[in-house]
Amino acid sequence: MVDAFLFVGLPYIAIVTAVIGCVWRARTNRFSMSSRSSQFLEDRKLLWGSAPWHIGIIVVLLGHILAGVLPQVWSSILTVPGALIAIETVGVACALLAIVGLSALIYRRVTSARVQAVTTTTDLVVVALLLVQIVLGLLSAVHFRYGSAWSTGTVVPYFWGLVTFRPDMTYVADFPMLFKLHLVGAWFIILLLPFTRLMHLLAVPLQYLWRAPQLVIWNTTRRRQHAVAATIQADSRRAFLKGAAGVAGATGLMALGVSEKALNFFKGPHPDPEADSALLQKKLQRLQLTAEERSYELERQRNDMILVARYAELAENKGRYFIDYAMAPGLAFKGKDGLPLVISAKCTHLGCTVGSELDAQGRVMCPCHISYFDVQTGKPNDGAPAKLPLPQVGWALVDSTGKVVLSRKPGESMQGKVDAALLPQCSLYITKPGRGIA
Ligand code: FES
Incomplete structure (x- = not known):
């Protein structure tokens, strides 16, 4: 019962809340979506926290997304000799990098009076949750090695079951507690998305990764301001093009995996009678097996x-x-x-x-x-x-x-x-x- 709520009910509640909440916030209060830069309040500690955190978490997230969205591609990558070890090593290293970066950011938030002045309780809850989540992920990766391989037969089918409205929690119900907590933590973070600054990740300005340093001018003559504005505009245009190319590439990649699933889903109720009946047959067998197993278990008890x-x-x-x-x-x-x-x-x-x-x-x-x-x-x-x-x-x-x-x-x-x-x-x-x- 608890598992059914945590691994089927909670994901749907989280996804629906996140989608409705994010759309609503983007339409009614779009300027609140930014992460509210505090660089001008304090920049020395920020440098040591922001860069490692963002690099680490982006690599880790991309690994999760690629394995989830393109499982076949992911599995074929894993067949390359040495790939599994390389992926696991990079994943653990990036998780450590993210933990170090996030810890530095938390330290900065609680020790700098200027940054504290623009920090809300929700911000602190979110960063604490993120830290716990990534530590749980790291511990799971270390304790239950080669997750990048075994997740393709467990977490990925569970995820696609949710996406195609055929949820099957049995894929994850027998997981160790550590991993279950990591999974539940992820749904909680998605649930909180529209209510926090974390939503800025949906409006991620990819150009930040390669754009020139930002020029902040406090007070200068009008002419100079115009010149600077023109430079900034040109830089922004260039950065926009690069960002758009990045987004298009990522979208194309995701579309490859999503399109097949979406196509099957929207084909209608009887896309392929034979496939449907085979699927039903499989489900029936599974239910019969579960029922037999339960009655056998009761008899033994x-x-x-x-x-x-x-x-x-x-x-x-x-x-x-x-x-x-x-x-x-x-x-x-x-x-x-x-x-x-x-x-x-x-x-x-x-x-x-x-x-x-x-x-x-x-x-x-x-x-x-x-x-x-x-x-x-x-x-x-x-x-x-x-x-x-x-x-x-x-x-x-x-x-x-x-x-x-x-x-x-x-x-x-x-x-x-x-x-x-x-x-x-x-x-x-x-x-x-x-x-x-x-
Ligand atoms: S060593 Fe991994 S299941 Fe036994």
């Missing part, structure tokens, strides 16, 4: 123990997969001491299922982004994308009469005793978290 395998079926070097109470995969091994070893098989990085075969060091591997987990401790290897250990799962050994002879809860010591000769006649069960074992 009714039992205090779930059968994993007969003891004789357990092996030391190859785990046996099972589904736990939370419908997540798990693995059961025979430990070196001959007793069961039961752990979750859901990778703590982004939730892939880890492999079942042990390597020479007694580890299983997650194939998605290469993390190795020690099955004894669950811990990932140093430098792995996954940072948290695979959790242990509570288990019980039940003998042929149906009696629990040995059991273990995660993090606790073994309960019970069993004769090694009787082990082959026992069966392994996982136990319901938080339940005592009869």
Whole structure:
């Protein structure tokens, strides 16, 4: 329910509010859209904040936009050897640059009395929100590496689902909290757009990037003023042409991606009956699977123990997969001491299922982004994308009469005793978290 609001309701509220609010503000109060330059009040600290912030955030935003709007182009870029590492490195470097720049700008706002005089509470809220947002983005990029690759199969379809009015939050609902916060932060920033100075990014004067420094004249003769005005006019014209070329290029690029989606959307309700029915079929299958999964889950919740395998079926070097109470995969091994070893098989990085075969060091591997987990401790290897250990799962050994002879809860010591000769006649069960074992 919360996810449905945050990842479907909130985006639509944010987009509708932003579009209506921005149009309304542009029509009724267009001069309020600027970022209100404070350069003439203080320019030394501004230099150290504004340039890094704008360069960093523009590069990061362009990366997000390109991946979102032209996913096929983005994916083909990633197939170039070394491109993924280069993109990730540039992204992280630019995020750091933006954080340094924005921190300098915040410091300037709160320490310069002159700048403070033109700073509103909303400005401070916005810059704080931007800082939190970019820090969350950076942490997500570092903790869940290679986002530029895996986002094309998760965040991008989620985004296009919203754009084509076929929202599907399941693409992002299972994401780690850090990444979810980053996503929600983005919708909040879009929501606030028309009510803040941030709206100036929609009227971005691209020519600022390459125009000549601005000449500010406080007091001079009329003739000189005319000469300066003429120079400024010529500069502005040149800058306008450059800016228009930049905007046209960017618009063309975006139009490539948008046009295909828009075309499909506006083709009408039956653009291609076969494609429509295939899509419906897919949706139906997905719904059926979800319903089956839910009823299976409920059925499991009714039992205090779930059968994993007969003891004789357990092996030391190859785990046996099972589904736990939370419908997540798990693995059961025979430990070196001959007793069961039961752990979750859901990778703590982004939730892939880890492999079942042990390597020479007694580890299983997650194939998605290469993390190795020690099955004894669950811990990932140093430098792995996954940072948290695979959790242990509570288990019980039940003998042929149906009696629990040995059991273990995660993090606790073994309960019970069993004769090694009787082990082959026992069966392994996982136990319901938080339940005592009869
Ligand atoms: S999901 Fe990324 S390492 Fe497992």
